[in-house]
Amino acid sequence: MTAARTHRIIRICERQGIPVLADRAYMGAGPWVTTPLRRPPGRDLTPTQQTVNRALSAARAPVERGVAQLKSWRIFRKARCSPNRMSSIAAAVLTPGDCKTFGVTPDHGRCIDDQ
Known part of the structure; x- marks a missing residue:
């Protein structure tokens, strides 16, 4: 995450229209970053999730x-x-x-x- 911020990789991808697929470390990095869905507290993920x-x-x-x-x-x-x-x-x-x-x-x- 630090390298992505330092080099502004996510921002560059967003400007270029390149989708970003990331792991859970990038949760909250922005709307352009697709991360895995988290399990809600006390519940399981749905089959679709x-x-x-x-x-x-x-x-x-x-x-x-x-x-x-x-x-x-x-x-x-x-x-x-x-x-x-x-x-x-x-x-x-x-x-x-x-x-x-x-x-x-x-x-x-x-x-x-x-x-």
């Missing part, structure tokens, strides 16, 4: 795995170059795997038909 939370978790999972993978690489733990350069390296590393995993063509962002 549980489905919404599961869908949000499923949408966030690939990003979480990508970040975890990057954190495990020494180049990202011991980097001594500009953050802009590291962003380019991260994009280059994640793109091929993401395209394969999600069936997306890197040039057009369209799904690849397996049939």
Whole structure:
């Protein structure tokens, strides 16, 4: 949350019309940030609310795995170059795997038909 505030990431996404999916740490960060629904005191979530939370978790999972993978690489733990350069390296590393995993063509962002 501190990094998002420091670098104004949420504000930038809002201006650009990019939706933000986040975990519970970002609750209250603003109307543009979608976080899991909390269980009301003394009550359970409805089946619909549980489905919404599961869908949000499923949408966030690939990003979480990508970040975890990057954190495990020494180049990202011991980097001594500009953050802009590291962003380019991260994009280059994640793109091929993401395209394969999600069936997306890197040039057009369209799904690849397996049939």
